[in-house]
Amino acid sequence: MATAIEKWVDEQARLYEPKHVYWCDGSEGEAHRLMEMGMREERIGQHEVFCELNQKLWPKAYLHRSHPTDVARTEHLTYVCHSDREATGPTNNWMHPREAKELMTRLSRGAMRGKTMYVLPYMMGHPDSPYAKACVQVTDVSYVAVSMRIMTRLGKPILKKIGKSENFVKGIHSVGDFDPAKRFIMHFPEESLVWSVGSGYGGNALLGKKCFSLRIASWLGYKQGWLAEHMVIMGIEDLRGNVTYITAAMPSACGKTNLAMLESALPEYRVWTLGDDIAWLNIGPDGRLYAINPESGFFGVAPGTSMKTNPNMMRTLKTSNFYPTLFTNVALKTDTNEPWWEGLDGALPDHLLDWQGQPWDPSKMTKAAHPNSRFTVSLHNCPTLSPEYDNPQGVPISAIIMGGRRSRLIPLVTEAFNWDHGVFMGARMGSETTAAAAGRVGVLRRDPMAMLPFCGYNMGDYFRHWINIGRMMPRPPRIYAMNAFRVNERGEFLWPGFGENIRILKWIIDRVNGRAGAKETPLGLVPSANSFPVEGLDIPRQNLSQLFEVNEGEWQEEVEEIKNFLDQFGHRLPHEIRHYCNTMAARLQFGGRHT
Numbered sequence: 001m002a003t004a005i006e007k008w009v010d011e012q013a014r015l016y017e018p019k020h021v022y023w024c025d026g027s028e029g030e031a032h033r034l035m036e037m038g039m040r041e042e043r044i045g046q047h048e049v050f051c052e053l054n055q056k057l058w059p060k061a062y063l064h065r066s067h068p069t070d071v072a073r074t075e076h077l078t079y080v081c082h083s084d085r086e087a088t089g090p091t092n093n094w095m096h097p098r099e100a101k102e103l104m105t106r107l108s109r110g111a112m113r114g115k116t117m118y119v120l121p122y123m124m125g126h127p128d129s130p131y132a133k134a135c136v137q138v139t140d141v142s143y144v145a146v147s148m149r150i151m152t153r154l155g156k157p158i159l160k161k162i163g164k165s166e167n168f169v170k171g172i173h174s175v176g177d178f179d180p181a182k183r184f185i186m187h188f189p190e191e192s193l194v195w196s197v198g199s200g201y202g203g204n205a206l207l208g209k210k211c212f213s214l215r216i217a218s219w220l221g222y223k224q225g226w227l228a229e230h231m232v233i234m235g236i237e238d239l240r241g242n243v244t245y246i247t248a249a250m251p252s253a254c255g256k257t258n259l260a261m262l263e264s265a266l267p268e269y270r271v272w273t274l275g276d277d278i279a280w281l282n283i284g285p286d287g288r289l290y291a292i293n294p295e296s297g298f299f300g301v302a303p304g305t306s307m308k309t310n311p312n313m314m315r316t317l318k319t320s321n322f323y324p325t326l327f328t329n330v331a332l333k334t335d336t337n338e339p340w341w342e343g344l345d346g347a348l349p350d351h352l353l354d355w356q357g358q359p360w361d362p363s364k365m366t367k368a369a370h371p372n373s374r375f376t377v378s379l380h381n382c383p384t385l386s387p388e389y390d391n392p393q394g395v396p397i398s399a400i401i402m403g404g405r406r407s408r409l410i411p412l413v414t415e416a417f418n419w420d421h422g423v424f425m426g427a428r429m430g431s432e433t434t435a436a437a438a439g440r441v442g443v444l445r446r447d448p449m450a451m452l453p454f455c456g457y458n459m460g461d462y463f464r465h466w467i468n469i470g471r472m473m474p475r476p477p478r479i480y481a482m483n484a485f486r487v488n489e490r491g492e493f494l495w496p497g498f499g500e501n502i503r504i505l506k507w508i509i510d511r512v513n514g515r516a517g518a519k520e521t522p523l524g525l526v527p528s529a530n531s532f533p534v535e536g537l538d539i540p541r542q543n544l545s546q547l548f549e550v551n552e553g554e555w556q557e558e559v560e561e562i563k564n565f566l567d568q569f570g571h572r573l574p575h576e577i578r579h580y581c582n583t584m585a586a587r588l589q590f591g592g593r594h595t
């Protein structure tokens with residue numbers, strides 16, 4: 001008798017009418033077959049799906065050029081379809097599930113004619129983890145199949161694990177004809193189903209990533225008592241071998257990947273990487289918060305990545321293991337057949353093709369690599385991968401960082417007075433937008449916990465859920481706000497960032513262990529004089545005072561904006577959040593201490 005998966009795949013095949021249905025098994029032979037399909041048979045517009053890059057210098061590396069309109073997440077085309085509109089909340093697009101399915105069925109009928117439908121059985125999280133989830137995605141493009149093999153634990157054993165059960169997360173994906181007018185990314189949290197058409201871009205098409213592991217999983221976490229977050233997971237080891245694990249939420253393209261594998265500027269610390277994008281946080285049997293990374297790869301932003309900014313990522317990209325490494329929409333150095341992007345080490349090459357494969361003319365002042373060009377690479381290539389990465393129980397978290405890209409106002413690091421205040425700090429987060437999502441770059445938007453585009457339910461309920469999770473732990477992790485992007489009057493960064501960010505982490509670890517002082521401000525606790533580690537730091541001393549400055553006069557507009565943003569959640573906004581918002585506003589205006 002057919003299993004629930006087989007029946008479901010059959011249903012998709014009847015709708016999409018592919019020429020072949022191919023069940024991926026995760027094997028080495030298959031890796032070769034999929035690359036061959038992408039290099040010789042499938043095309044996107046005028047390009048083949050994959051081109052081989054210089055294998056001597058970049059082992060197992062391939063270039064992928066996307067459809068020109070398909071280069072970033074499309075938040076305006078992304079919907080969260082709860083049957084109750086209120087459950088979706090004011091920050092997500094909503095469509096009734098019935099209407100959404102009718103629309104998607106219309107767009108999908110016969111859309112895989114002449115193509116192969118790849119069936120991808122995969123696991124988010126280690127298969128032995130009590131927190132992992134089994135999933136199946138269908139797709140019609142080898143780029144997505146290969147990417148999912150890198151980003152998830154994919155293969156035959158997962159099919160066995162699911163067996164006859166109906167309990168698997170479903171993902172339906174087809175690139176269609178890439179027409180932006182027919183592009184939709186639909187989420188059905190009540191059925192653990194994602195349905196995406198018209199885009200092959202990572203965040204829209206690798207359905208285990210943002211769509212399931214954040215949007216759907218955040219809803220599952222709400223129902224089941226855990227958190228799915230847009231966070232780095234890392235361990236920081238001191239000379240005695242003690243490792244402190246932390247997570248850090250930051251919006252897209254704000255340095256999460258660089259932070260996750262930073263090369264420490266302080267010789268007494270080394271960093272272990274567990275994840276650069278998504279953390280699932282569960283309360284363990286001992287009442288502490290444990291993090292697992294559901295993914296098994298990096299889907300990172302290429303421009304700006306170099307030996308200076310992220311040497312460990314450069315090593316990761318040049319290492320080879322079982323999996324290929326994909327470069328999407330980078331430029332091509334034609335003399336040597338190598339990938340290239342703005343910010344890469346070395347001189348500007350003489351001959352480049354731009355991200356669309358056209359000869360690049362430097363005098364035209366355009367970028368050769370797309371600003372959101374990406375690499376997709378296995379975590380197992382990473383020299384700083386933590387030995388705990390595969391621990392099914394996850395790692396215990398001592399501190400949570402909420403970061404963002406703010407040129408003004410927000411200090412380098414601030415400690416929350418307590419858990420609830422930390423939730424408010426997360427809720428008031430703002431960040432200047434980047435190229436990771438379609439739309440204007442560099443404008444400020446509120447982005448609570450860096451989850452604005454990824455929270456699969458009403459964010460008012462999400463804040464309440466965070467507060468409740470804190471109540472369930474006898475000693476919850478401390479919460480910190482971080483901003484490495486503050487600038488001076490001339491627009492120059494005040495903080496060097498990258499490897500020097502270890503100093504922020506050191507202060508946090510010292511605070512967690514009761515070894516560093518802090519002083520109170522209306523925003524929270526900032527380092528007291530001499531408690532922030534500056535030995536060997538080469539920046540003007542006045543930068544440090546500017547980095548920690550809370551300039552009350554400048555905050556009025558910000559406070560108004562935060563209040564307006566939070567007001568949209570109405571009665572669903574927890575009173576604890578409103579309380580901390582009001583006290584912050586009053587203290588910025590009139591002074592006084594934290595209550």
Ligand code: OXD
Pocket residue numbers: 073202203251252253277299436437
């Ligand atoms: C990502 C994103 O790709 O946040 O991680 O856009």
Ligand code: MN
Pocket residue numbers: 230251252253277
């Ligand atoms: Mn992300």
